[in-house]
Amino acid sequence: MKNIRFSAIEGNSPGYYALLGGLGLFILLGLGASYYMEHNGHWVTGMTNQIVWGTPHIFAVFLIVAASGALNVASISSVFGKSAYKPLSRLSGLLAIALLIGGLTVLLLDLGRPDRLIVAMTYYNFKSIFAWNIILYTGFMGIVAVYLWMMMERRMKQYSKPAGLAAFIWRLMLTTGTGSIFGFLVAREAYDTALLAPMFIVMSFSFGLAIFLLVLMAAYRWTERPLGDALLQRLKNLLGVFVAAVLYFVMVYHLTNLYFTGRHEVEAFLLLNGGIYTLVFWLVQILLGSLLPLALFYHPKTAKSRTAMVAGAALVILGGLAQMYVIIIGGQAFPLTLFPNAEVSSSFYDGVVSSYAPSLPEVFLGLGGIALALAMVVFAIKILGFLPDNLADSEVSSQE
Secondary structure, three states, X not given: OXXXXXXXXXXXXXXXXXXXXXXXXXXXXXXXXXXXXXXXXXXXXXXXXXXXXXXXHHHHHHHHHHHHHHOHHHHHHHOOOOHHHHHHHHHHHHHHHHHHHHHHHHHHHOOOOHHHHHHHHHOOXXXXXHHHHHHHHHHHHHHHHHHHHHHHOHHHHHHHHHHHHHHHHHHHHHHHHHHHHHHOOOOOOOXXXXXXXXXXXXXXXXXXXXXHHHHHHHHHHHOOOOEOHHHHHHHHHXXXXXXXXXXXXXXXXXXXXXXXXXXXXXXXXXXXXXXHHHHHHHHHHHHHHHHHHHHHHHXXXXXXXXXXXXXXXXXXXXXXXXXXXXXXXXXXXXXXXXXXXXXXXXXXXXXXXXXXXXXXXXXXXXXXXXXXXXXXXXXXXXXXXXXEOOEOHHHHHOOO
């Protein structure tokens, strides 16, 4: 790291202020959507008594999971000793904190009563995974903040590796806790499995690295700083491995459910006759969000193309949102099995597949969370030196 110099960007160009202004507009739209839902009640959304976690939860859980994965680059450097990734550690930590704050903001504003967070922070039921997640989320932000301080303060650099190890362990706990929110819900057949915890960990690697790759490429292109192909190829190949790993866990998840006779109906719903959920699963999650990015990353004609790299990373993010849609919305839409081996029907939708259509306020609230996270990164790189001045191939190879 002796030859790597970090500096803040100037941030005085019209393009910089236009970017901040655009992100600020989406943040205001998100706040307006939250006020509209809070003032009128959640009946103005697509959510019902059957679908209680809607589109905002898709964005929130996606951002929280991606926050853990965004720290992956820093973890590779500090925990596994890959010095080529060390110049990117500061940006990795910053993006992790920003994504988590963005996701938690969406989650908080979607509660209907944001002030109830005080109860969750002061009274703990340690049998509840939600109570554990309050500790995991706040602890993650604190540990990563300390980790960033250790990296950026010259006198504290000797402690950066232990801090990085602590952040690595904590991020695994955080993603395990997020996956366990669904894995511990035994009433929902699509959720009730311990496989969701490790699957969420692998998903975090994929989603977070895809976002990190896009932010890195955008930052260096817009600031006209050198960014070599060697480092990008490393990140792209690593992202391809994570995408393939997510595909593997999705396959194991569904094969495990198919092994149990009692899960055949929910699997038929998700994979064959679930309407929009089946379409989103096969077309968006599997084809566009997994197979196509792998083809772009590894096909000889596109493997070295930066345009293909950007397209592949963007498709991974799209596939991640689709995966969250299938898990969260599709898992709730399938009716509860109140009486096994019996046909149930009543006036309260028992035994009926629930319908859900996202409303515009829900979408604006989710996009506002993404905009908040990106705005934090855009502002922070203007104030402090998170970006290396030069990441050309010659500079990166000298760090091996």
